Amino acid sequence: MYAASPMKKSKFRLEPKRLVQIHDLMVKSRVLEERLIRMYKQSDGYFWIGGPGEESFNVPLGLQVLKGQGVEYDYLHLHYRSSAILTAMGMDPIGPIRQMKSVALDPFSGGRNFGNHYSIHDWNVVPVTSTIETQYASAIGTAIAQKRHGGKGISIVNGGDAGTAEGEFASCLIWASRPKQELPILIIVTNNQFGISTPAATQHGEHKIIDRAKAFNIKAASINGNDTEESWFAIKEAMEYVRKERKPFMIEARVSRLYGHSSATGANYISGEVDCLVDFEKELEDGAVLTRKQMEKTREQYSDQMLAMWQQVRQEPLPEPSTIYDHIYYGQKGRYW
Numbered sequence: 001m002y003a004a005s006p007m008k009k010s011k012f013r014l015e016p017k018r019l020v021q022i023h024d025l026m027v028k029s030r031v032l033e034e035r036l037i038r039m040y041k042q043s044d045g046y047f048w049i050g051g052p053g054e055e056s057f058n059v060p061l062g063l064q065v066l067k068g069q070g071v072e073y074d075y076l077h078l079h080y081r082s083s084a085i086l087t088a089m090g091m092d093p094i095g096p097i098r099q100m101k102s103v104a105l106d107p108f109s110g111g112r113n114f115g116n117h118y119s120i121h122d123w124n125v126v127p128v129t130s131t132i133e134t135q136y137a138s139a140i141g142t143a144i145a146q147k148r149h150g151g152k153g154i155s156i157v158n159g160g161d162a163g164t165a166e167g168e169f170a171s172c173l174i175w176a177s178r179p180k181q182e183l184p185i186l187i188i189v190t191n192n193q194f195g196i197s198t199p200a201a202t203q204h205g206e207h208k209i210i211d212r213a214k215a216f217n218i219k220a221a222s223i224n225g226n227d228t229e230e231s232w233f234a235i236k237e238a239m240e241y242v243r244k245e246r247k248p249f250m251i252e253a254r255v256s257r258l259y260g261h262s263s264a265t266g267a268n269y270i271s272g273e274v275d276c277l278v279d280f281e282k283e284l285e286d287g288a289v290l291t292r293k294q295m296e297k298t299r300e301q302y303s304d305q306m307l308a309m310w311q312q313v314r315q316e317p318l319p320e321p322s323t324i325y326d327h328i329y330y331g332q333k334g335r336y337w
């Protein structure tokens with residue numbers, strides 16, 4: 001699939017096969033988000049929020065997750081910009097398309113929740129909440145269970161820069177770092193410099209978000225999340241530390257927010273920000289890992305695939321009113337009228 005030209009020397013540290021896989025998943029994830037945005041604009045969804053601009057960080061993260069069910073495996077406490085993590089883990093894109101259309105077959109919430117609010121029991125993906133930062137509190141719980149259990153499984157939590165103002169973020173730092181009771185949590189903050197329309201520079205006394213980790217003796221790294229390889233190796237190192245030492249690690253990843261906050265701010269492409277996919281494709285082309293034609297073909301294939309999925313989902317039924325009480329509590333069958 002990839003053409004390694006002897007004429008050009010690649011500066012990449014990752015193998016071409018891995019680079020091609022990452023590229024494929026980044027495109028798949030971007031095309032999915034673009035489809036969801038289009039659905040919103042065509043009145044096939046009530047609201048869009050998602051993660052275009054975080055693929056360079058999120059795909060390497062998803063590929064390195066220890067995927068499975070139960071304490072032996074990683075728990076994921078994610079937020080609404082995490083689609084590329086799940087795409088890298090193998091999520092079928094029809095799931096988010098179904099959730100966007102609020103059809104009964106939505107695998108995450110049966111047509112109840114906002115788009116990009118995932119919940120995957122078999123992969124330890126804890127339901128995404130609309131209230132920001134709730135996930136930093138639930139991560140403490142699974143990490144305590146994993147600390148007691150031992151093994152390699154860790155709890156991974158992510159959220160945005162503005163959300164770090166919430167009490168749950170402070171709780172997470174405190175619980176993760178209690179002496180001799182440290183927790184195996186990978187604490188991630190994706191810093192896109194904004195909380196809806198509030199610039200980070202007007203809100204943070206600290207220079208970097210990870211400065212707050214220092215106060216709790218939590219090891220940390222601030223990285224360029226728009227750089228695919230930098231992200232891959234930073235995540236690898238952090239995960240190895242948390243898995244082995246059973247202690248927390250914080251990563252602050254500087255990323256872009258390519259379509260603004262959500263549909264509430266228009267969901268239009270913002271050309272002034274770094275587009276990690278554009279940059280990565282240029283590097284792949286310059287390094288003779290992939291040709292422009294090959295990359296265009298990948299995009300075309302996913303565009304066709306997701307167009308067909310959308311057309312299928314448009315024909316699917318909405319949830320039956322009689323199921324309104326289903327899924328309220330885990331395992332509950334529901335109260336019917």
Ligand SMILES: Cc1ncc(C[n+]2csc(CCOP(=O)(O)OP(=O)(O)O)c2C)c(N)n1
Nearest residue numbers: 130131132159160161162163192194195196
């Ligand atoms: C508890 C709570 N307060 C406020 C909001 C409204 N709200 C939704 S997203 C958001 C900004 C979040 O910014 P950040 O944490 O930087 O994440 P980003 O959206 O930039 O990725 C806010 C304030 C909310 N959803 N929940």
Ligand SMILES: [Mg+2]
Nearest residue numbers: 160161194195
């Ligand atoms: Mg932000």
